[in-house]
Amino acid sequence: MEFDFAEEQPKLLMLMYGLIAFVAVVGGLLLLLDAVPSWFARRREAQLVAASASGAPLPRRPKQREGMFAFFFLLPAVLLLLVGLVVPAIRTTLLSFMDGSSDNWVGLRNYTWMFSEDSIVRVLINTLVWVLLVPLVATAFGLLYAIMVDKARFESVAKSLIFMPMAISFVGAAIIWKFVYAFRGEGQEQIGLLNQIVVSLGGEPKQWLLDSPLNTLLLIVIMVWIQAGFAMVVLSAAIKAIPGDIVEAARLDGVSPWQMFWQITMPSIRPALIVVVVTLSIATLKVFDIVRTATNGNYDTSVIANEMYNQSFRYGQNGQGSALAVFLFVLVIPLVIYQIRNLRQQREG
């Protein structure tokens, strides 16, 4: 099958329909909101004219207009959120108490299954390892790097290089790193960078992604590689926001760089630090693409999001899949509440 542009035309047509729908919906909404009030204004004018002509008391100015505008401005967003997020989330919660085909209620069985089945306990432990390591390592690294390149001559280029993986998809990143971890038998020339380094140091090449628990750590490296840039950018901005006179005063008092870091820098950037750690924790809890692309969850590398997908869409176990999703949700809640409280304090402070 040669690539044939004619075969792609239905897609472009569909894209065009989408764009026309966009213009029609958004433009139509704005037009409606422009036309309706002016119609009301004209009617009111007519009423006023009629009232002044007949000598009757003037009608009161209508007050519900603000509410009407708010209603139409919010309508698309609220409707979509209800249909696409709120109702499905409630349904998923209900499904988690039902069996695989969503026919019978099974009570808490899906949840007890989650904590008793060995392979799922393994998944939960893996997720825990991910969520402990990724935020910690990525944030620590991002912070160190932000301090190191701060005000350096090549700062923007150096930061771009670390930040660049953020533009790469998790799938792309997983392929990049699978190539780094690639394996060729002993005696053959290695094509993977990691094995080449091991061999040139006198070691034996390994199938990195097959050995548990090392393979989970190697997948975590991919996530850190992507997310360190995010940590670095946010923390770098926080460091630059520290007032210069504080740093200067500390300098005049003769503090060492070490003290400077712990007593000036760290307290000043604490809110940003919390935001970064929490954001990364949430992102890590939901990690799916990396595991799926690199190992497909085999060799004891699966995590909650991946297992949820497998249960629901590969094994047809909607109940168990939903229970995993709900568990994921429960894990995220305390993090987000902490995040909100932190943001509020920051805003007040």
Next chain:
Amino acid sequence: MTTTTPTLPAGAQATGKTATTAGRVRKRLNSRTATVISVVIAVVWTIPTFGLLVSSVRPEDQIKSNGWWTFFTDPQFTLENYQEVLFGSSSSSGQLASYFINSLAITIPSVLFPLAFASLAAYALAWINFKGRDWMYIAIFALQIVPLQMAIVPLLKFFSTGVSLGGVTIMPAWDLVDEQKFAQVWFAHTCFALPFAVFLLHNFISQLPKDLMEAARVDGATHPKIFRTIVLPLITPAIAAFGIFQFLWVWNDLLVALIFAGGGNETAPLTVRLAEMAGTRGNEWQRLTAGAFVSMIVPLVVFLSLQRYFVRGLLAGSVKG
């Protein structure tokens, strides 16, 4: 296209750079070792991507028999991998050109819809007085915590069987085939993006000067008019920030596409195809390297050219609250 190196220097990240005395002080503290270490780290960070790029232009037998670093002692250059992976005739070749178009068709509306709906909603939440406004904002804000894993199974069911409440059909089944399935993906991405989009845009819109709004109201401008003529032009940076954010998210997404677009070359985007190739043809490195780079080129260009806006949005979304 293949000569683009991933090491393009980007524009300066102007995030509050202030030439203070602190800067000079810190500069003196920056020892030579710190500089060397940071250069080394930057190089280490770039090497995996660089290796991929170099490999993608090497002939197949070369890729499979020795490491990409051999390229520098024995340079053999070819564009065949790209030709093969984009337009190849065998079904195993990738046929990525087709998937590339799918990615575009999925991404563009998935960015536009949430942008428009979220900026309308954010304006209403910031500047229109109505009962329950704060409550509504908190509710939308709180929806950010719902992981999309919570929504995918029922949402997919909505599309296939429709929504009915007590026997009354609220939304009919969509019954989409082939490329029509794009609509499902747009819908899903729009829903999932809205909470964050409203939150981010509300941050910007609510900080517009109050006097400006009041002056416009006094002049008799209605809300739609204020929104179009005053608010939209003023929040362009925020729109750009969210636009880039959403673009990268949708283009790079795997989960939503996997579930709502299916796996065929009528609808599936690049990420789905690549993940599949990595699973079934894990050793066909000549295709994987070129394919991965095909999927990376658009987001990298967008990202590196618009990095300033992206960083600004990131900071507004995470730090300022």
